[in-house]
Each structure stands twice: as C-alpha cells, then as structure tokens.
Amino acid sequence: MKDLISLCQDAKRTKYIMNRLDSKAKKDALLKCADALINNKDVIIAANEKDYKAGIEKGMKEGLLDRLKLNDDRIEGMADGLRQVANLPDPVGICLEERIIEKGLKLRKVTVPLGVIGIIYESRPNVTSDAFGLCFKSGNSVVLKGGSDAINSNKAVTDILRKTLDDCGIDPDVLQLIESTDRETTKEFMKMKEYIDVLIPRGSAGLIRSVVEEALIPVIETGSGNCHIFVDESADIDMALDIIYNAKTQRIGVCNSMESLVVHRNIMDKLLPAMKERLASKNVKYRADKDSISLIPGAEAAEDVDFATEYLDYMMSVKTVDNIDEAISHINKYSTNHSESIITSNKENADKFLREIDSACVYVNASTRFSDGNVFGLGAEIGISTQRLHARGPMGLKELTTYKYNIEGTGQVRD
Amino acid sequence: MKDLISLCQDAKRTKYIMNRLDSKAKKDALLKCADALINNKDVIIAANEKDYKAGIEKGMKEGLLDRLKLNDDRIEGMADGLRQVANLPDPVGICLEERIIEKGLKLRKVTVPLGVIGIIYESRPNVTSDAFGLCFKSGNSVVLKGGSDAINSNKAVTDILRKTLDDCGIDPDVLQLIESTDRETTKEFMKMKEYIDVLIPRGSAGLIRSVVEEALIPVIETGSGNCHIFVDESADIDMALDIIYNAKTQRIGVCNSMESLVVHRNIMDKLLPAMKERLASKNVKYRADKDSISLIPGAEAAEDVDFATEYLDYMMSVKTVDNIDEAISHINKYSTNHSESIITSNKENADKFLREIDSACVYVNASTRFSDGNVFGLGAEIGISTQRLHARGPMGLKELTTYKYNIEGTGQVRD
Numbered sequence: 001m002k003d004l005i006s007l008c009q010d011a012k013r014t015k016y017i018m019n020r021l022d023s024k025a026k027k028d029a030l031l032k033c034a035d036a037l038i039n040n041k042d043v044i045i046a047a048n049e050k051d052y053k054a055g056i057e058k059g060m061k062e063g064l065l066d067r068l069k070l071n072d073d074r075i076e077g078m079a080d081g082l083r084q085v086a087n088l089p090d091p092v093g094i095c096l097e098e099r100i101i102e103k104g105l106k107l108r109k110v111t112v113p114l115g116v117i118g119i120i121y122e123s124r125p126n127v128t129s130d131a132f133g134l135c136f137k138s139g140n141s142v143v144l145k146g147g148s149d150a151i152n153s154n155k156a157v158t159d160i161l162r163k164t165l166d167d168c169g170i171d172p173d174v175l176q177l178i179e180s181t182d183r184e185t186t187k188e189f190m191k192m193k194e195y196i197d198v199l200i201p202r203g204s205a206g207l208i209r210s211v212v213e214e215a216l217i218p219v220i221e222t223g224s225g226n227c228h229i230f231v232d233e234s235a236d237i238d239m240a241l242d243i244i245y246n247a248k249t250q251r252i253g254v255c256n257s258m259e260s261l262v263v264h265r266n267i268m269d270k271l272l273p274a275m276k277e278r279l280a281s282k283n284v285k286y287r288a289d290k291d292s293i294s295l296i297p298g299a300e301a302a303e304d305v306d307f308a309t310e311y312l313d314y315m316m317s318v319k320t321v322d323n324i325d326e327a328i329s330h331i332n333k334y335s336t337n338h339s340e341s342i343i344t345s346n347k348e349n350a351d352k353f354l355r356e357i358d359s360a361c362v363y364v365n366a367s368t369r370f371s372d373g374n375v376f377g378l379g380a381e382i383g384i385s386t387q388r389l390h391a392r393g394p395m396g397l398k399e400l401t402t403y404k405y406n407i408e409g410t411g412q413v414r415d
Numbered sequence: 416m417k418d419l420i421s422l423c424q425d426a427k428r429t430k431y432i433m434n435r436l437d438s439k440a441k442k443d444a445l446l447k448c449a450d451a452l453i454n455n456k457d458v459i460i461a462a463n464e465k466d467y468k469a470g471i472e473k474g475m476k477e478g479l480l481d482r483l484k485l486n487d488d489r490i491e492g493m494a495d496g497l498r499q500v501a502n503l504p505d506p507v508g509i510c511l512e513e514r515i516i517e518k519g520l521k522l523r524k525v526t527v528p529l530g531v532i533g534i535i536y537e538s539r540p541n542v543t544s545d546a547f548g549l550c551f552k553s554g555n556s557v558v559l560k561g562g563s564d565a566i567n568s569n570k571a572v573t574d575i576l577r578k579t580l581d582d583c584g585i586d587p588d589v590l591q592l593i594e595s596t597d598r599e600t601t602k603e604f605m606k607m608k609e610y611i612d613v614l615i616p617r618g619s620a621g622l623i624r625s626v627v628e629e630a631l632i633p634v635i636e637t638g639s640g641n642c643h644i645f646v647d648e649s650a651d652i653d654m655a656l657d658i659i660y661n662a663k664t665q666r667i668g669v670c671n672s673m674e675s676l677v678v679h680r681n682i683m684d685k686l687l688p689a690m691k692e693r694l695a696s697k698n699v700k701y702r703a704d705k706d707s708i709s710l711i712p713g714a715e716a717a718e719d720v721d722f723a724t725e726y727l728d729y730m731m732s733v734k735t736v737d738n739i740d741e742a743i744s745h746i747n748k749y750s751t752n753h754s755e756s757i758i759t760s761n762k763e764n765a766d767k768f769l770r771e772i773d774s775a776c777v778y779v780n781a782s783t784r785f786s787d788g789n790v791f792g793l794g795a796e797i798g799i800s801t802q803r804l805h806a807r808g809p810m811g812l813k814e815l816t817t818y819k820y821n822i823e824g825t826g827q828v829r830d
Contacts, residue, residue: 015773016743016747016771018540019770019771020770022769032605044471068760087541099637099792101785101791101792102785105785105791107791113700113805115773157741164585176784193627197804198801198804200662200805212608212631213631216627216628218634218802218803218804219633220804234828239826240628242826243828245828247826247828248644250828250829252564255610301420330432332431345546350823354821354823355434355435356431356434356532358431358434358527359429360817360819360820361819362820362821362822362824363822363823363824364822364823364824365824365825365826366822366824366825366826367827367828367829368522369828369829370516370517370520370827371820374819375516375517375829376516376522377514377516379521387633388529388530388612388613388817389529389612389613389633389804389805389817390804390805390821392817392818392820393819394819402803402804402805404774404775404776404784404807404808405775405777405807405808406777406779407776407777407779407785408765408769408778408779408780408781408801409779409780410780410781411651411654411657411658411780411781412781412782413657413658413660413661413662413665413781413782413786414661414782414784
C-alpha cells in the first residue's frame, strides 16, 4: 500500500500527463474502461460480497446495505455511465474569449482541467467509476477516498480501471484510491494542498461539514438540500397540490425533494386540508407553525430547528407568511441555497422570487425535483453545488474545468 | 463599536438589499461616493496623519509608511477609481445561457452577486475605497478588515462612504469595517461562514497563507507571483533581453515581475553575459545554478529554495535546462501559477508551453508584466487569483459574481 504522500505526489505528477491527452485518447480509454467493468463483473461482485457480508455482520442499516450492494444490473449501470461520459464533448481547450489587447498582444481565455481532484464519499461503490469518468473526461487526475465499508469493492473497481488505462498507454496513477481506512489518513489527505487542487465531498451533511472544517484544500460543497415551495395567495390550488405531491413524495431521499412548505395566509384555508388529503396515501407527517397547525389535523408543532431540517423522509415543515417578502426572507434564512419554487399566478411576484431568492436553482410553477445535471442539459453530474464560488447547482464536465489566459506576442514589453 | 457577530449578521441582511438595487442606483451612488471623498479630503488627511505619526513612532519601514500615506493626489486617485468602476457595465443579471429543457421548462442561467465578501488587507487605506467600489458595483455587501496601522484612515474613509450611501437611500451596512485591531477578532471573522460567503486576502504571502489556514469561509487566493521566463534555444537574443529587462526591472515590487530565468543550455553562452550587461545599470543580483554560474560573474550559487522565492527585489534565480520538457517541469514545480513566458522562434515549442504550463497567464514572446485586469480588458481589478477554483488570473467585476438558474414553468412535475 502506497503511503499518502507518495500517492499525492504521483497524482500531481500525472496532472501534466492528463494535459497531454487529446479528446480521442480520453474517449477511447473511457469506452475500454466500460467494457472492462462488464468483462470483470465476477471479480467486482466477489469483492462486493465481502463488503456486503461484513456490513451485515456489523449491523449496517438496510438503506446503507442497499447502496453498498453491486449486482449485474448495477455494474452495467456503471459501465453505461462511463460510456455516456465518453461520448460527451470534451470540455477542455474551449476558447471562452479571444481579443487583441495592448500593443497587439493576442489574448485567448481557454478552458483547462482543474488539476487533481480529491473525492471523499461514502460506501457507494458506483461513485468510484462515476467520479473517475467525469474527472478523467474533463482532464483531471483523481484521488478517491471512499467509505471504508466499501473498500474491497472500491479496490476491485479501481484495479480494473487502472489496468485498462495502463493497457491504453496511460499512466494509471491518473486514478488512485486511498486504501487506508483510518480517519487520520482522511484528515491528513484533506490538508495536502500542495498536491490536490480541489476536494469534492459527496454524501451526508455531516461528511460535508467535517470536510469543510478540516480541509486546507479548497472544497466544493454539494448536495445538502433544504428545499422550499412557496404557495402564493394567487396560486392555482390544483397546480400547487401536484407540485407539492411530486416534490415531497416522488423520491424522499434526494437533495432536490421538498422539505418545507411556505404558505400565504390568504390561501392556507383552501390549500392545507386539500394537501393533507392528497399526501395521505404517502402517510406524510407535518411539523406546522402555530398559524397553520389547526388546518392540518395530526401535525406536530414546529420548532425553529424544523425549518432548518432536511428530513429526507415523509415529513415536512409548514410555515405561514403574510406576504411574499416574508416568504423570501424566511426561505433565505433557512434554506441551504439548493432549490426553491414559487407557485403563483402573479407575474410580479414570480419575478421578485426569481431575483431575490438566494439559491442555486429558483423555480416558478414547477417542482424542485428538476434540479439535476441531466435535466439541465449538462450531460452528466458530479453533484449539486450549494456554495457560491466556482459553480452553483448541478455540476457537469464544464464545472470540473477552470481556465487560463494564453497571450501571444512578438516581443512586447510593458511601458 | 459593533460586536463582530452583529456586524456579520447585518452584512448578511444587506445582501438582500443589494439584490434589489438596479444598475442606475449603484452607478449614481458610486459617483456620489467619489465626490464625497474629494469633498472630505481634509477629514481623511487628518485621520491619516494620526496613523502616519503612530507609524513613525513605532518605527515602520519607509516602504510601509509610503503605502500608508494619503495626500491630495492619492485621494483623487481613490475617487477616480470609484468613478471608473461606476462607469463600467453592471456585471449582475447577465443571461449566460438560455434553453428549453424537459417538458417545456424555460431555463436561464444568470449572473448574481457572490453575496457578502470579506476583504482582509494590510495598511493601505486606498484599498478601502477600491475594494468597496468593486464589491458594490458587482452587487456584493462587503466587510473590510484592514491593517491596524491604518485604522484611523480606514474609519474616516468608511464613514464618508457609508454616510453617502445613507444619503442615497441605501442601507450603509452594505459596507462595514471591522474596527477592532486585535488578531483574535480577525481569526474569529475568518470562521463566520454562516454570514460571509467569500474571503479575499490582499497582501503578502504570509497574510494569504494565514487566511487559508485559519478560514472556514472559502478563500480566493491572490497575488503571489514567482514568475518565470524561459529562453528557448531558438530565441531571438535581443527580444529575450528586452523582455527580461522589462519583466525584471520595470517594477520590482509587483506580482507579475520576473523572479526566475530558465535558459536552454544551447543559448546560455550568448544570452547570460549579454543579460548581465543589459541589467548592470539596475544592479541586479543573481542566484545561478552550477551550469550557468560561470557565465554570470558575481552570481551566488542558487539553492533549491531560490527557485521557489518571490524576491520582489533586484534579484533573480537562473536555472539551466536541456530541453523544453525540463523547462516545463521545472516551472510547474516551482511556480506559484501566476504568469510565465517563453521566448522562442519555434512554433511547436510555443504551443507546447501554452498548453502544458499550469499557470493563470502563459505568454509567448512577451513580458509577464502584462498580467493585469486593466490590460486584459476587465476594466478594473480586485487582485490576481493564483488558485484554480472560481477565477484564475486578473479578477474584475465579473469574477466577483456567481450565477443562478432560473426555471419557469406552468405546473410541471418530474416523472
């Protein structure tokens, strides 16, 4: 097992190898990696079974075990993911701006890879190939630190991908896995600013918070979604019910599902009882403020913390407001700045909401569930950024690049 | 004096006020702020004299005293800076992308302010108005933490600007100064992630490093420039000499000046003695590697640390290489990724250098001194980013914005 420093140094070294790969080399290698996953299904499944058994023995919860599990279908899904990314346009080397500046110097602003990306994630072995595919296509070297419960699966997947890269004549160190499973190594890794350019944590709010607190490397925060729907007084009630039903119940465990309803006082009498009826089949539970609680029989009283909670469950908070300004300031206060939606027939309020809500994705009369890299036309997604620097909302290949200025002259000096 | 938490909370509150200001309101307010600085010159100069006297008493170095000093000319320069920024196009609300996505949803990607920007800087009171101007024009609230030696000057300038904002009907808390001068407050400030969206340290490498290490808020690193010039074997010697002379000696204290010469072995006999002669009038000193030292009489032997040093002085390091690959890997190893230049007549090598050098600004046959927001056509500059996330190289107004997705529908839900 390579020590952490050597591993990070190797990653930095391969950054310059990645710079030399052209679009065709990257595409061909990714297609071969997809084939290799399929051809080595048995090896992956055998390794995954070790992890799965160990998980059962240590009493992992069913949801976590399900995410850990790999089978034929899931491995085919991983291979398909790599093929899809392989066939996307190369995001590197695109000229963003071009102009003649002082003394005839020719300036071009072109996209380049971010460099070396560190991905810290939980025990979901499919992330291993997904994250590699996106980083590789965008010209980045990648160092993966997956959850320790998936270590055998991650090693198997990484070994297969690295061998395939090697067969393609590409230095396999463009993809590396940190095999040590102790927390100290992860902490040390997050301080390797000299070698790693960006950290992207993928997983629970707790994981992300700990990375932000420990890391010296710049971090892109993803995935935390306390999403709101505001039903304005002029809303079409049926539309509001359809959207709430979809945003709350279609998939409860995802970051773009609704966690909190904000309702205008003048429409709550009509909306809330109808909503309770509509969501009854899903057995949704409510934490309602004092003005709305009597309209939702069975609701518990909301405490302040409820408005800041991402339930990821059949549970939602309900907040009453007197006007759109109060709705906007409530949402801006409690939101994680992921996705929010207004349901309204009032164009002025819709525009105000779009302008003043401080979130990555702001909707008018639509479900928050659309916040997704594929839906937004990015082709693929490494996560949904909830921070402000670099990238906001769904992050695709382009968001894994930065840029540089190339300036060509004929001997110019500055006056 | 407001406590730090209240101050940060007020900054966050005003973020939403900034969102509501239109282009005209911002422009008018900045022009009035410029007038106010001129009309209150005496107040500013009186406050600055207190700082200056205290500086002399505590034995501040001449260079620092010079940067601390404000006089009529400098205050006019500050006012001109605000006017220049006032007249630039508003970078907020620009539609970057627009398309119809699933089910006819209309998606627009539009620029928005970063939010609340914290600027940590040294005792240069002109930065107080410069930083405010750029942040305000780009729709950001700003919290300033200037060097303690300039506290009276900074207070005077901030008071005048805040009063002017108030006169324009704008909440003056969009601009705040941390008046406490103890280090603990600065440390605490850097952890105010809940309220401050981005930190931009401006100043010495030491200041920037300490911010990166202490901050929980995302940081944009600026200004550290260990810039290289590589003279390839096919270089035009006269052009190389002109460019080296300009890049090394035109202004020694700036981040885009040359600190290190990398020279191809096959041209060093011609280049180095001529260079020594050309730079003799500036009394430049050299730290040369063992292969080049005999060609530069009087040079000291370079140690490894010299190649990583930003001298900001009439001093440079010299490194000999056998080929362009060695030059590129030397530069990528020691550079701060700010600006590098190749002098060559070989098109293939020029293209290789542009592609493989991992710096924000990469030049062919030109001085590194051109790396500057105004020269690059950005209109103004808050600093030169040497990091990879968000912005690289000169940062203007656009680089002080981020974006959000606005999605308009008619009741769409996700399948």
